[in-house]
Amino acid sequence: MGSNTAQLIRAMAVFIPLLFISGFYCLIVTRNLIRALIGLEILSKAVTLLLIFAGYITGRTALAQACVITLILIEAVLVAVAAGIVVNTVQHTASLDRRKLENLKG
Amino acid sequence: MAIDLLLLIGLTISAVGSILKRDMVKAAIALALTSVILSVLMFRFSSPLAAVFELSVCASLITVLFMSTISLTKPLTKEKEEKRMPVRAWHIVVLPTLLIVAALLLTFVKIPMDFTAPPAVPSDVRSVLWNNRQPDLLGQILVIIAGFFGVLVLFKERLFRADRAEVWTQPVRSMSVLTPKESDAVGINSVEVREGTNLGEPLSRKS
Numbered sequence: 001m002g003s004n005t006a007q008l009i010r011a012m013a014v015f016i017p018l019l020f021i022s023g024f025y026c027l028i029v030t031r032n033l034i035r036a037l038i039g040l041e042i043l044s045k046a047v048t049l050l051l052i053f054a055g056y057i058t059g060r061t062a063l064a065q066a067c068v069i070t071l072i073l074i075e076a077v078l079v080a081v082a083a084g085i086v087v088n089t090v091q092h093t094a095s096l097d098r099r100k101l102e103n104l105k106g
Numbered sequence: 107m108a109i110d111l112l113l114l115i116g117l118t119i120s121a122v123g124s125i126l127k128r129d130m131v132k133a134a135i136a137l138a139l140t141s142v143i144l145s146v147l148m149f150r151f152s153s154p155l156a157a158v159f160e161l162s163v164c165a166s167l168i169t170v171l172f173m174s175t176i177s178l179t180k181p182l183t184k185e186k187e188e189k190r191m192p193v194r195a196w197h198i199v200v201l202p203t204l205l206i207v208a209a210l211l212l213t214f215v216k217i218p219m220d221f222t223a224p225p226a227v228p229s230d231v232r233s234v235l236w237n238n239r240q241p242d243l244l245g246q247i248l249v250i251i252a253g254f255f256g257v258l259v260l261f262k263e264r265l266f267r268a269d270r271a272e273v274w275t276q277p278v279r280s281m282s283v284l285t286p287k288e289s290d291a292v293g294i295n296s297v298e299v300r301e302g303t304n305l306g307e308p309l310s311r312k313s
Contacts, residue, residue, distance in 0.1 A: 014212045015114040026125045056151040062229040065156040070242045077253035083175040084260035090179040
């Protein structure tokens with residue numbers, strides 16, 4: 001394995017987990033529903049980068065791209081539906097705070 | 107390698123910026139920047155089709171969705187926005203500290219480099235998608251249909267409420283009550299009506 005590739009693997013081994021940590025931090029800590037979606041997006045980007053890099057170093061870029069295209073499509077639909085849920089939630093609770101959702105009303 | 111490292115640093119900074127930015131519009135723009143940098147990295151890693159998808163879907167479509175959501179949920183005044191989500195300044199210290207500590211720890215993690223990559227299999231993305239990943243294609247179609255109906259159901263209720271709102275805003279004629287048709291439209295059986303009351307005001311409801 002070339003030294004360039006080895007350095008790239010070491011760099012990815014640092015930055016991809018950093019993206020994961022950022023995404024999880026945002027999801028866990030934030031009270032804003034829209035920012036929770038942003039955290040989810042960052043997690044997806046970390047997975048996307050991991051898949052593409054794995055395809056690059058193994059020479060299977062076509063398979064990696066096929067997986068990533070599927071992931072991106074599902075991500076877009078997820079954000080669209082989640083955005084609709086957030087808008088409806090705001091109409092009911094007049095707030096973007098997730099703590100307002102703790103009181104279930106039948 | 108230097109360019110890749112710079113792109114990775116830029117990617118991390120813009121991702122962290124989208125988390126820490128208080129203004130949601132700026133956070134959405136920072137997320138779009140993250141997608142753009144990721145797209146450039148994908149081009150550099152010989153994945154042009156995925157890069158185009160990332161650029162067209164994540165950097166633009168998802169950003170538009172975020173902007174629409176932000177505009178539909180934005181309070182009318184800045185004071186209401188401040189009251190709604192107060193500033194928590196400790197985020198600005200905690201997240202970067204956490205990431206720096208994690209980066210330092212990860213630098214010392216030993217990564218086994220003695221694996222040999224399997225021989226590269228040259229193939230086209232289209233042939234892989236159509237021939238080898240057919241369940242993925244079916245899943246994508248089902249997810250798109252489910253998303254379409256999900257959004258339709260979510261916003262159908264909003265249209266229904268808009269229709270009901272028209273009955274509520276009509277002023278009441280003196281000493282009149284709701285006609286049976288109006289009662290059915292608003293979904294209540296009986297209501298105490300004060301003379302001259304505009305139905306937009308709160309009413310006492312009889313069970």
